[in-house]
Amino acid sequence: MRQEQFVARHQHEWQQFEHWLETRGNARQALAERNTGEIGDEDIPARYRRLCQQLALARKRGYSPVVTARLQALMQRGHNLLYRTPTPRWQRAVEFLLADFPRLVRSEAGCMWAALALFAVPLVTMFVLLQFYPELIHGLMSPQELAQLERMYDPASDSNKLGRESGTDWAMFGHYIMNNISIGLRTFASGLLAGVGTILVLILNGVGIGAAFGHLQQIGSGDPLWRFVAGHAPFELTAIVLAGGAGLRLGFNLIAPGRRRRIDALVAGGLKGAKLCLGIAFMLLVAAFIEAFWSSTQSIPASIKFTVSGVLWTLVLLWLWRGGRNQAGDADAS
Amino acid sequence: MLDTYREVVTPEGVALHLPVAGPVPRAVAWGIDLAIRLGILMLVGAVLALLGAAGEGLYLISLFLIFWAYPILFEVLWDGQTPGKKAMSLRVVNGDGAPVGWLPAITRNLLRTVDMLPFGYAAGLIACLADPHARRLGDMVAGTLVVHNERERDAAAAPVNAVLAPSAGLQPAEQAAVVAFGERAPLLTPARQEELANIVEPLTGSRGQSGVLRLYGMANWLLGRR
Numbered sequence: 001m002r003q004e005q006f007v008a009r010h011q012h013e014w015q016q017f018e019h020w021l022e023t024r025g026n027a028r029q030a031l032a033e034r035n036t037g038e039i040g041d042e043d044i045p046a047r048y049r050r051l052c053q054q055l056a057l058a059r060k061r062g063y064s065p066v067v068t069a070r071l072q073a074l075m076q077r078g079h080n081l082l083y084r085t086p087t088p089r090w091q092r093a094v095e096f097l098l099a100d101f102p103r104l105v106r107s108e109a110g111c112m113w114a115a116l117a118l119f120a121v122p123l124v125t126m127f128v129l130l131q132f133y134p135e136l137i138h139g140l141m142s143p144q145e146l147a148q149l150e151r152m153y154d155p156a157s158d159s160n161k162l163g164r165e166s167g168t169d170w171a172m173f174g175h176y177i178m179n180n181i182s183i184g185l186r187t188f189a190s191g192l193l194a195g196v197g198t199i200l201v202l203i204l205n206g207v208g209i210g211a212a213f214g215h216l217q218q219i220g221s222g223d224p225l226w227r228f229v230a231g232h233a234p235f236e237l238t239a240i241v242l243a244g245g246a247g248l249r250l251g252f253n254l255i256a257p258g259r260r261r262r263i264d265a266l267v268a269g270g271l272k273g274a275k276l277c278l279g280i281a282f283m284l285l286v287a288a289f290i291e292a293f294w295s296s297t298q299s300i301p302a303s304i305k306f307t308v309s310g311v312l313w314t315l316v317l318l319w320l321w322r323g324g325r326n327q328a329g330d331a332d333a334s
Numbered sequence: 335m336l337d338t339y340r341e342v343v344t345p346e347g348v349a350l351h352l353p354v355a356g357p358v359p360r361a362v363a364w365g366i367d368l369a370i371r372l373g374i375l376m377l378v379g380a381v382l383a384l385l386g387a388a389g390e391g392l393y394l395i396s397l398f399l400i401f402w403a404y405p406i407l408f409e410v411l412w413d414g415q416t417p418g419k420k421a422m423s424l425r426v427v428n429g430d431g432a433p434v435g436w437l438p439a440i441t442r443n444l445l446r447t448v449d450m451l452p453f454g455y456a457a458g459l460i461a462c463l464a465d466p467h468a469r470r471l472g473d474m475v476a477g478t479l480v481v482h483n484e485r486e487r488d489a490a491a492a493p494v495n496a497v498l499a500p501s502a503g504l505q506p507a508e509q510a511a512v513v514a515f516g517e518r519a520p521l522l523t524p525a526r527q528e529e530l531a532n533i534v535e536p537l538t539g540s541r542g543q544s545g546v547l548r549l550y551g552m553a554n555w556l557l558g559r560r
Contacts, residue, residue: 002556002558004557049346052348055349062506062507064557070486075350076350080431168391170391174397175394177395178394178397181402182488185402186447190447191447192448193451211484250475258520266474267474267476267477270445272480277440278440
């Protein structure tokens with residue numbers, strides 16, 4: 001069949017399809033209006049496949065770009081529409097946080113434990129070391145940093161805020177969001193450097209936190225320090241470890257892809273990491289909220305703070321350990 | 335491989351041509367986005383400065399959102415385009431040509447952190463130049479591509495005049511070339527039309543303007559106009 005006859009025969013179909021794309025292509029609009037066009041919404045997949053077949057024919061027969069380019073453009077628009085990602089729903093988001101996220105974490109238990117070790121071992125070592133060799137702190141922090149740290153947690157201070165020198169709750173909330181979530185996300189992302197970036201971030205954070213805590217404990221500022229960190233630690237420390245675990249997974253997938261192509265292993269690790277990062281960002285958001293509005297209040301007695309902290313630790317660990325256990329979903333599947 | 339098309343076969347069995355974009359238009363698009371982001375930040379900062387300390391917190395939150403969420407939200411909700419990409423007529427798509435979803439968009443934008451290493455997107459640039467589909471590291475891990483938005487081809491239907499059967503049988507590629515001449519020549523200058531038609535003098539058997547007309551006639555014949 002010659003090109004002109006081909007066009008004449010199918011022209012009408014193409015125009016109908018194009019008309020449908022223009023009037024019904026936007027899902028939200030399509031929901032609101034009735035379909036008054038010539039083709040019903042349910043016919044579109046069949047129409048689309050027909051168009052694909054016509055495009056293949058046109059290409060095979062060597063028709064000119066006037067026809068093939070037009071069909072290709074139509075097909076591409078149809079393809080984008082039929083294969084678009086479904087819009088997320090709120091219920092799905094809650095389900096993800098409560099069930100899918102803990103399941104994802106458990107499915108990478110090995111990496112998570114490794115990240116925990118990389119973070120906790122330097123932290124505890126530093127803390128214990130500083131109790132016996134207090135002078136070590138001078139190798140890690142400059143005198144200015146040290147002075148600032150000591151001022152922030154000075155038990156004799158008459159400030160009504162713990163753990164900060166200035167700034168209102170709101171300003172600090174913004175600061176914690178910007179700072180902490182960025183650190184969490186970077187901890188994951190730097191795993192792409194064969195895991196080295198993540199390992200470094202975890203160890204350095206462990207050493208830094210261990211040094212600060214150890215020093216404050218040793219000079220007798222332990223009480224304000226613990227009262228400050230108790231509230232948000234369950235979310236913040238856990239989130240850093242989980243971000244590290246996701247980063248390690250990505251790094252391992254690069255080094256040892258197993259029986260997959262390296263790029264496929266990376267894509268799998270990346271998608272998993274992106275999901276984990278959603279949960280991690282949420283945890284750090286909660287942590288920032290607690291840190292800004294609860295942890296820093298001076299007036300709440302230590303007993304209440306430690307009780308709340310204990311409850312939160314229990315909840316976080318229970319959530320990660322038991323969350324999504326009773327559902328038949330599979331975190332690996334998607 | 336000079337051709338930067340990536341061909342993806344859809345489930346329906348036809349090939350989708352994805353013209354991937356190289357580092358230069360992408361860098362320009364990023365620059366435009368950066369300018370827009372800084373502009374928004376300055377505006378937000380000026381407004382929030384009036385609110386005092388609470389404003390400072392909100393400013394930091396918006397800084398966070400503009401830094402991390404801006405590209406993700408735009409790419410997912412606005413058809414794979416940030417304003418900068420729109421200006422450069424680029425689009426982010428999944429590796430299979432489908433619109434980009436939430437998870438790939440999040441992955442590719444989180445991993446900018448790595449592409450930026452050690453400075454000025456050097457890692458991303460090297461990956462982009464080494465990869466046949468010009469993907470930076472984040473794109474590889476997310477399984478996404480940045481493609482040029484197809485421009486409408488400015489080909490018109492061949493003018494209808496005489497119909498002339500070619501004097502000899504033509505190979506498919508030759509037929510395609512004659513038809514392409516018929517469709518594109520009206521956009522060229524007469525001198526250029528003649529120059530092109532003169533190349534196939536053995537086929538048309540004449541030179542100059544009459545050669546052009548004869549070639550048009552053959553294009554019409556090949557298109558099926560009788």
